[in-house]
Amino acid sequence: MLLGPPKQRAVIGVLASRVNEIVGVEEIVDAVWGSAVPQTAANGVHTYVAGLRRVLEPGRGRRESGGVLTSSGGGYALCLNPEEVDAALFEWHHAEARRLHAEDRPWEALREFDAALGLWRGDAYANVPGPFAEMERTRLAELRLTAVEEWAADMLLVGRHAEVVATLSNLVTREPLRERLRWFLMLTLYRCGRRAHALAVYRETRRLFNDELGLEPGLELQSLHAQILAGHPDLVSRIPGMDKGRQAAALVSGTPQAPPRPAQLPYSARGFVGRSEELAELETLTVQAGVRPEMRPTLVVIEGASGVGKSTLALHAARQLYDRFPDGQLYVDLYGASSRHQPLSSLDALAQLLSGLGVAESRLPDDLAGRSALYRSLLHGKRVLVVLDDAVNAEQVRPLIPGGPACVLVTSRRRQRGLVVRDGAYRISLKPLAPGESVRLLGYLIGKDRLEGQREAAYRLADMCSHLPLALRIAAEGLAGHPRLTLADLVQQHAAENGRLDRLAVEDDVAASLRAAFAVSCHALPADAARLFRLLGLYHGDVITAPVSAALMGSGRARAERLLGVLADSHLLEEAGEDTYRFHSLLKIYAAECAEQESSAHRTAALARLLAAGELSSGFDPVCETRLSRPATDHAERAQAETVSKY
Incomplete structure (x- = not known):
């Protein structure tokens, strides 16, 4: 079957490597053109697909939907x-x-082995760019x-x-530097009674390795x-010094084996x-994963605020x-919200x-x-679980999604x-x-013994x-390190909002600090949202x-709504209802600290x-320091006085 020009053969090669999966046009472009992508590449893909349809389904009408090469979701599937x-x-036969x-x-x-090797008719992807x-x-x-x-070993x-x-x-002629092939050839010749030929192979090997590599043959040879x-x-x-049961393993030792699981x-x-x-939801989502090799991977994103337990849930x-x-x-930390590392690029993650x-x-x-x-080729048809922890965005994650019956768990703030719209991801929003x-x-x-008689204090903490x-883990560590400290004592220490974030931190471990975790999320915001x-x-x-946000910013309502959405998407605000939001208590304290970064004039x-x-x-109480920070209260009082004086 003639499949057309070289790049058209390259397109069918990409689709054939992922049969029954939709391969996006952008993925095809990357696979066929690499970094040298012309402006006409996308149109070229559509043209090549049309050419392939004429070859694969010659009787199909121009307006009829294809049964072999289909289009869907911005891509094509074979x-x-x-x-x-x-x-x-x-x-499959090799496995x-x-x-x-x-x-x-x-x-x-x-x-x-014979069935597997009998499928070869020359080099794979010959003359395909x-x-x-x-x-x-x-x-x-x-x-x-x-x-x-491995076939030679069993023979x-x-x-x-x-x-x-x-x-x-023949293979030694084509692959002259592959020592294991020469090892098998020498042993085979010797067993055929051709001792002189076997020794000649070694002499040729030694001369070649010295001339080409400046090396002696390996210890096995x-x-x-x-x-x-x-x-x-x-x-x-058999091999000297080995019992019969170990002979098979010895014959294939040194050959490339499947990588460890x-x-x-x-x-x-x-x-x-x-x-x-x-x-339970994760159990349901993955119940079909791994059933058939042609299935698409199960992609699940676990989202939530800093410290809510996304990584713990994914690993559990x-x-x-x-x-x-x-x-x-497989596991990769993508460092999307790390204060100690730059986010990991897709290239380095791969x-x-x-x-x-x-x-x-x-x-x-x-x-x-x-x-x-x-990466996708090695995992083709494999039932693997990939955990991509602390992702930044879809662009960082997409190259790391394999095909077939894999499952990918992504965590992100x-x-x-x-990933939901384009890649069909399922989303789990994690709450406190x-x-x-x-x-x-x-x-x-x-x-549990330390909770006895202190349940109310435990709920307050x-x-x-x-x-x-x-x-909760940081607070519990404070109790564990001080056996005489009671829950009531700890509640009293945390009662004042001022300094609460100082206590919810572990010295010399920035990863165990609520303030540091919140700061990373805020630093990633656009300037106006921050x-x-x-x-x-x-x-x-x-x-x-x-209206509250628009008044604080001095902006229009539409802009305020957009920025509130940005904060909610970063889980720095919780949705309290339709078009309403709120802070959880620790973020509210942190936001009050951040307000001090604004100049006095801007706050007023x-x-x-x-x-x-x-x-x-409405409901404003300038004395209530547990509801509003002291600096904010001072500025509110001054602002109220200045406003009243104008009237």
Whole structure:
């Protein structure tokens, strides 16, 4: 079948690597053109797809919907049985052969090896341009050589050495620096009674390695050479010094093996409580993941405020779902809200992921498209769980989403609307713990005996911590470190808002500080949203509305509504109802601190506008320091006096 010009073949190659999945036009462009993308690339993709449809479905009318090559959701999908794609079928037979070999069933393994290697009709992706084709060409060529070496090992095990010589000789000519092929060729020649030829292969190998690399052959080749020179009797049937049961393992030692099953989930804090609804939802969302290789990955974003327990939930859920993803778990901290690191780029994140999949640093592609293509290829058809912790935005995450039956859990302090809209992500918005759950966590951390007779104090402390797991853990650490301190004592220490954030921090550990966590979220805001956050620190009311925000900023209502949405998307405000918002208590204290960053004149003017708009006078109590910071109260009083004097 003639599939048209080179780039048209490159397009079908990308689609064939992900059969029954929608591949976005942008992904196809990256895979076919790489970094040298012309302005006409997108139109080129549509043209090539039209050409492929004429080839694949010649009887289809121009306006008829395609059954093989379909378009949907801004991309295209090649709808086929995966067994109709030679590369996928080769990998399946290869995996079966390895399994049978591991079960000491070499004759059955050889049938699978023959089926796998019989699918090759030249080089993969021959004369196909683009970074994706280049990476697949390299990957499949390496996999083919590995399969040949493993086939040769089983052929030697069953005594069919004479049939191996021609294949190995041809491959050694094509891959002269691959030592393992030469090792098998030398042993095979020796077993065929061609001792002189086996020694000649070694002499040629030594000369080539010295001339090309300035190196001697490896220890395995040197050892085999010495055994052949000595006419070691074990070489005829097995490797000297090894029992028969270990012979099979020895024959394939040194050949590239499947990478170890990744198990990268980090340690998570003890004392997980609550979240039953969220765990049940994750269970439901992943119930279909891994059933069929052609399925799209399950993508779930866990969002919430600083300290609410997003990472803890993701890791706890990942461990509960362990058996559902037998091909491993990958983990990357993307540092989206870290005060100690810059956010991790997608390029560097892929380097970590590929390393976990056994790819050596020297084999990493230099560009994002190349790394992403290799990553997806290695995980094709694999049931893996990927945890992407602390993400910044969709652009950082998208290259890290594999295809097939994988599950990806993303945590973020920001609402990831783009992943929901474009990538079909499910979203779980995490709220603070319920009061009872907060007290249960405290009891677990400090011991239930210390809660006896102090339940009311425990509930008050939980409320002062805004029911945030991080704040509760910091407070519990204060109790654990002072056995004589009671819950009532700790409540008294936290009663005053002034200094509460100072106490909810662990010295010399910025990751265990509420103030530091809030600061990172605020620093990531656009300038106008950050200013609104600071000005809201002057406001003493419980409910925040667009008129309040507009008055504080001196702006129109539409702009205020937009900026309130930005703050809510960053989980610096909670939605209290339709078009209304509120702070939780700790963020309200932090906002009041941030208000001091505004100049005195700006604070006075903001409060004057608020009073003039009628948003400050109702319920305003200038004496109540627990509801409004002292500086804010002073400015409010002065603003009120100045406004009254004008009338």
